[in-house]
Amino acid sequence: MAELQGLGAQLSEAEKAGVEIVAISPDPNEQSQKVAEGLRLGYRFLADTDLAVARRYGLIHARGGPEGQDVPRPATVVLDKDGVVRWFSVSNNFQVRPDPGDVLRAVRAL
Amino acid sequence: MAGGDGPWHNQRVSSSTRLAIASPVVALGAIAAYILLFRVAIVRNHPEAYVVAFAVAAGLAVLAVMRAGGRRWPAWVALGFSGLLLIGGAWFNFVAARVPDTPTALRMGERAPDFTLPDAGGRPVTLADYRGKKPVVIVFYRGYW
Numbered sequence: 001m002a003e004l005q006g007l008g009a010q011l012s013e014a015e016k017a018g019v020e021i022v023a024i025s026p027d028p029n030e031q032s033q034k035v036a037e038g039l040r041l042g043y044r045f046l047a048d049t050d051l052a053v054a055r056r057y058g059l060i061h062a063r064g065g066p067e068g069q070d071v072p073r074p075a076t077v078v079l080d081k082d083g084v085v086r087w088f089s090v091s092n093n094f095q096v097r098p099d100p101g102d103v104l105r106a107v108r109a110l
Numbered sequence: 111m112a113g114g115d116g117p118w119h120n121q122r123v124s125s126s127t128r129l130a131i132a133s134p135v136v137a138l139g140a141i142a143a144y145i146l147l148f149r150v151a152i153v154r155n156h157p158e159a160y161v162v163a164f165a166v167a168a169g170l171a172v173l174a175v176m177r178a179g180g181r182r183w184p185a186w187v188a189l190g191f192s193g194l195l196l197i198g199g200a201w202f203n204f205v206a207a208r209v210p211d212t213p214t215a216l217r218m219g220e221r222a223p224d225f226t227l228p229d230a231g232g233r234p235v236t237l238a239d240y241r242g243k244k245p246v247v248i249v250f251y252r253g254y255w
Contacts, residue, residue, distance in 0.1 A: 022237075026252060091209055
């Protein structure tokens with residue numbers, strides 16, 4: 001969430017209209033959506049409750065959760081209009097996330 | 111600072127006590143700064159900085175113990191507190207927060223795997239629907255981070 005807030009704060013209104021930011025998490029997403037709406041971030045929060053999509057992307061941290069459950073590996077992926085991967089960042093420490101400035105540079109370079 | 115008989119003894123006690131106070135101030139200040147500045151990428155992306163701050167706090171507490179004259183407990187309390195934070199913080203950052211570098215399905219220049227997932231309102235969202243329309247940024251996350 002903190003990463004998403006940083007990303008939203010740096011996007012102009014025009015950019016928010018021109019790019020879709022999709023946040024995928026196994027967490028219940030109602031609260032996240034409320035936060036995003038309150039901050040007018042315009043994200044779509046998608047519920048990947050069984051981690052099927054994280055698994056398809058190879059982004060599973062096996063038994064990485066506090067109760068030993070599998071959790072998604074934090075990652076940010078930039079796709080161009082054709083759905084082709086143009087930039088991505090996968091974290092090796094769950095506290096560390098890409099700098100929103102780097103993500104925006106990748107989006108603006110499309 | 112109170113306590114001590116002569117000026118020399120007084121000086122020793124107060125320097126130890128000052129260090130014993132500075133130690134938790136540094137440690138708690140680092141925690142507060144990390145939480146308050148969490149959304150600032152440079153702070154969030156250097157979590158080892160709080161481990162360094164805990165090490166500094168522990169160092170101050172060691173100095174406090176070495177300089178302690180009559181009244182030793184503040185220095186020992188500071189050392190216990192900062193020592194626990196240093197061990198706990200180092201374990202959290204270097205062990206618990208590590209994510210193994212396993213291979214992903216992401217390939218530069220290749221199309222990302224398609225998916226359909228429900229949004230917060232239960233409406234299905236399909237990645238391929240954006241094709242030809244908009245670039246997409248996908249953020250996989252969990253919890254507060």
